[in-house]
Amino acid sequence: xxxxxxxxxxxxxxxxxxxxxxxxxxxxxxxxxxxxxxxxxxxxxxxxxxxxxxxxxxxxxxxxxxxxxxxxxxxxxxxxxxxxxxxxxxxxxxxxxxxxxxxxxxxxxxxxxxxxxxxxxxxxxxxxxxxxxxxxxxxxxxxxxxxxxxxxxxxxxxxxxxxxxxxxxxxxxxxxxxxxxxxxxxxxxxxxxxxxxxxxxxxxxxxxxxxxxxxxxxxxxxxxxxxxxxxxx
Numbered sequence: 001x002x003x004x005x006x007x008x009x010x011x012x013x014x015x016x017x018x019x020x021x022x023x024x025x026x027x028x029x030x031x032x033x034x035x036x037x038x039x040x041x042x043x044x045x046x047x048x049x050x051x052x053x054x055x056x057x058x059x060x061x062x063x064x065x066x067x068x069x070x071x072x073x074x075x076x077x078x079x080x081x082x083x084x085x086x087x088x089x090x091x092x093x094x095x096x097x098x099x100x101x102x103x104x105x106x107x108x109x110x111x112x113x114x115x116x117x118x119x120x121x122x123x124x125x126x127x128x129x130x131x132x133x134x135x136x137x138x139x140x141x142x143x144x145x146x147x148x149x150x151x152x153x154x155x156x157x158x159x160x161x162x163x164x165x166x167x168x169x170x171x172x173x174x175x176x177x178x179x180x181x182x183x184x185x186x187x188x189x190x191x192x193x194x195x196x197x198x199x200x201x202x203x204x205x206x207x208x209x210x211x212x213x214x215x216x217x218x219x220x221x222x223x224x225x226x227x228x229x230x231x232x233x
Contacts, residue, residue: 013178016190016194017173019197024197027200028199028205055108056107058110059103059104059110060107061103061107062103062105062106065100069100070157077163078158080158081155102144104140108133115129128201128202129202131198131202132202135198139188143188156181160177164177
């Protein structure tokens, strides 16, 4: 097994990223052209709302904060490393990231529980939904594992992952550093690439057409033209 790992590393960290991105782009465009109305989260809120709220809200707030942190460290790695040079600020950043990761885990666990226990929701849940839930759960758990067992993840992300990702964008992948990281870090990276490639086949495509017009469109007025209720004066 140990002799296979050096052979797999180039495939997993240098080839897989491009395969995933190409699949993402091609299949996303194809799905939009052929099945435009499938670009939706296919919300099951109308089937059950109370558990839906306590699942979706924590997950979305948590995952959006984590993604924003990843993006910030990718764009401004030097700023992150400079911030982390002070222990108190490092602790503050790490704890904040841990809190949002736990929030994501709580929301994701609630979503899984809801889909497994609410009959109406379970019926409309597809095998693809379960796969994407499993991948999201693995991503969150490995992220938490890194934060708890391999400390100062914000620093290694800025110092190791950011150069690796930038090398991918330059079409000159430099994967040696990321391939030398602990197995949990490598699993986190590999699963992220697989998740990107799987997005076009799932309801996650709704993030590409987020309902931004709702923020600026004029309010809609609803009028009821049914018969009046004669039981009231």
